[in-house]
Amino acid sequence: MPSVFIKTYGCQMNERDSEAVAAQLVAKGYSLAPDERVADVVLLNTCSVRDLAEQKAIWKMGNLAGTARKQGRDQVLGFMGCMAQSRGKQLIESLPDVDLVLGTQKFHRAAEYLDALLSGQREKIVDTAEEAGSQAAIREHLLTGAADKKSVTAFVSIMQGCNQHCTFCIVPFTRGEERSRTIPDVVAECRELVARGVREITLLGQIVTSYGKRDYPAKDGKSAFVQLLEAVHEIEGLDRIRFTSPHPKGYGDDLVEAYGRLPKLVESAHLPLQSGSDRLLKLMHRGYTRERFVGLVEKLRHVQSGMGISTDIIVGFPGETEADFEDTLSLCRQVEFDLAYVFKYSPRKDTPAATMPDQLSEEVIEERHQRLLNLTNELAAKKYEALIGSTQQILVEGPSRRNPARYEGRTRSNKIVVFPGSERHRGHLMNLRIERTGSFTLYGDPAVVGMESEENAPSFTPHPNDSPAPAS
Numbered sequence: 391m392p393s394v395f396i397k398t399y400g401c402q403m404n405e406r407d408s409e410a411v412a413a414q415l416v417a418k419g420y421s422l423a424p425d426e427r428v429a430d431v432v433l434l435n436t437c438s439v440r441d442l443a444e445q446k447a448i449w450k451m452g453n454l455a456g457t458a459r460k461q462g463r464d465q466v467l468g469f470m471g472c473m474a475q476s477r478g479k480q481l482i483e484s485l486p487d488v489d490l491v492l493g494t495q496k497f498h499r500a501a502e503y504l505d506a507l508l509s510g511q512r513e514k515i516v517d518t519a520e521e522a523g524s525q526a527a528i529r530e531h532l533l534t535g536a537a538d539k540k541s542v543t544a545f546v547s548i549m550q551g552c553n554q555h556c557t558f559c560i561v562p563f564t565r566g567e568e569r570s571r572t573i574p575d576v577v578a579e580c581r582e583l584v585a586r587g588v589r590e591i592t593l594l595g596q597i598v599t600s601y602g603k604r605d606y607p608a609k610d611g612k613s614a615f616v617q618l619l620e621a622v623h624e625i626e627g628l629d630r631i632r633f634t635s636p637h638p639k640g641y642g643d644d645l646v647e648a649y650g651r652l653p654k655l656v657e658s659a660h661l662p663l664q665s666g667s668d669r670l671l672k673l674m675h676r677g678y679t680r681e682r683f684v685g686l687v688e689k690l691r692h693v694q695s696g697m698g699i700s701t702d703i704i705v706g707f708p709g710e711t712e713a714d715f716e717d718t719l720s721l722c723r724q725v726e727f728d729l730a731y732v733f734k735y736s737p738r739k740d741t742p743a744a745t746m747p748d749q750l751s752e753e754v755i756e757e758r759h760q761r762l763l764n765l766t767n768e769l770a771a772k773k774y775e776a777l778i779g780s781t782q783q784i785l786v787e788g789p790s791r792r793n794p795a796r797y798e799g800r801t802r803s804n805k806i807v808v809f810p811g812s813e814r815h816r817g818h819l820m821n822l823r824i825e826r827t828g829s830f831t832l833y834g835d836p837a838v839v840g841m842e843s844e845e846n847a848p849s850f851t852p853h854p855n856d857s858p859a860p861a862s
């Protein structure tokens with residue numbers, strides 16, 4: 391059977407989509423190639439959020455096509471995901487070696503289309519059409535992590551699309567209108583994952599706080615998303631729940647209160663700020679003010695003092711003045727994020743911001759980017775250092791990505807802790823004393839550890855749907 395290699399660009403949603411496509415192909419008899427050079431099929435799962443991400447994937451495809459030609463190999467090459475959706479057949483026009491362009495509502499068709507291409511039934515396929523119900527089609531899991539061992543954590547897609555239309559953002563065009571899966575459907579998938587040994591689930595969507603708005607009316611003051619959290623929380627054997635990406639304006643009191651009430655909902659929130667200037671927030675169509683954002687952070691920290699708060703910030707949005715930028719700096723000083731992803735503004739096709747006046751020069755954007763990074767890194771380092779000497783609960787995920795001789799897990803507040811562990815720790819909740827910090831990493835002391843009792847240890851009973859190891 392043919393082998394496939396999938397390379398993923400971009401966010402966790404993309405990682406999840408790639409995993410689902412890989413699982414689907416493996417179920418149809420494909421194998422996962424260890425390397426793009428030996429694969430019969432190479433798929434690039436693309437990101438459109440910034441131009442750089444698109445350029446990287448286009449460059450990569452040109453490279454793949456060149457190598458395949460030089461070696462006289464008949465590789466099937468495909469783009470899928472966000473850039474496939476936004477550029478469609480134009481990708482084949484500019485890169486004629488590309489055989490497949492698979493949009494964001496078509497991941498479940500990958501096997502069918504690849505079969506047709508490999509058997510020579512069809513020569514080129516572009517499918518970027520909308521498909522009703524496609525949000526519920528991303529459900530297969532591989533669940534194999536490092537060293538072919540079972541994953542302890544898993545992503546579950548709960549909704550697709552976004553109706554917010556922030557003026558800088560291409561996502562509504564690439565992912566479409568908001569469509570949610572049903573609560574029973576999501577819960578069933580989570581249950582199955584837990585039965586396969588998963589102990590932490592991250593609920594995913596482009597704007598999860600808008601989950602189920604149209605389908606589930608608020609009940610006892612609880613939004614559809616909080617109702618979903620409660621339903622997932624009921625699952626026995628599940629230890630931790632996370633979610634991403636939310637919108638700050640979607641954090642109603644019901645969600646803030648859920649952090650205090652649902653022990654499996656860990657103390658971690660990603661709150662994309664984008665800017666600290668009210669003037670820019672308005673131009674960005676974000677739907678909150680600086681004051682409301684700061685108020686939300688305060689509320690969350692009031693409910694859970696150890697709340698880890700991460701954010702996304704854009705520098706160089708059209709018209710951003712030095713004073714606007716200073717507002718962002720001052721908000722960061724005030725809030726002290728645990729982690730900030732800082733992005734240089736990138737004009738995106740069909741978005742209102744792309745044609746706004748006063749687009750900033752690259753030099754200004756670069757300079758602000760550096761200044762903000764310096765500040766957010768310095769503030770984050772302080773947050774990490776403040777944890778030295780404290781005891782943190784971690785869920786052990788496997789060998790450390792930085793140093794495979796060690797093991798790592800995450801704190802409830804979403805910080806990586808590296809410690810001298812072994813395979814028997816995988817999947818366990820442990821209490822570690824934090825000894826020192828590195829760059830966005832904590833180091834735990836193995837001498838002062840507590841591990842939950844063996845009876846609670848997860849059983850990794852092979853599941854009938856289990857698939858061979860992924861090729862990473």
Ligand code: 5AD
Pocket residue numbers: 439440558559560662664702703704733734735736737738
């Ligand atoms: N330019 C730069 N950054 C962007 N993001 C989204 N669109 C753009 C853009 N056009 C950032 C936002 C978002 C994150 C996923 O990517 O900060 O939260």
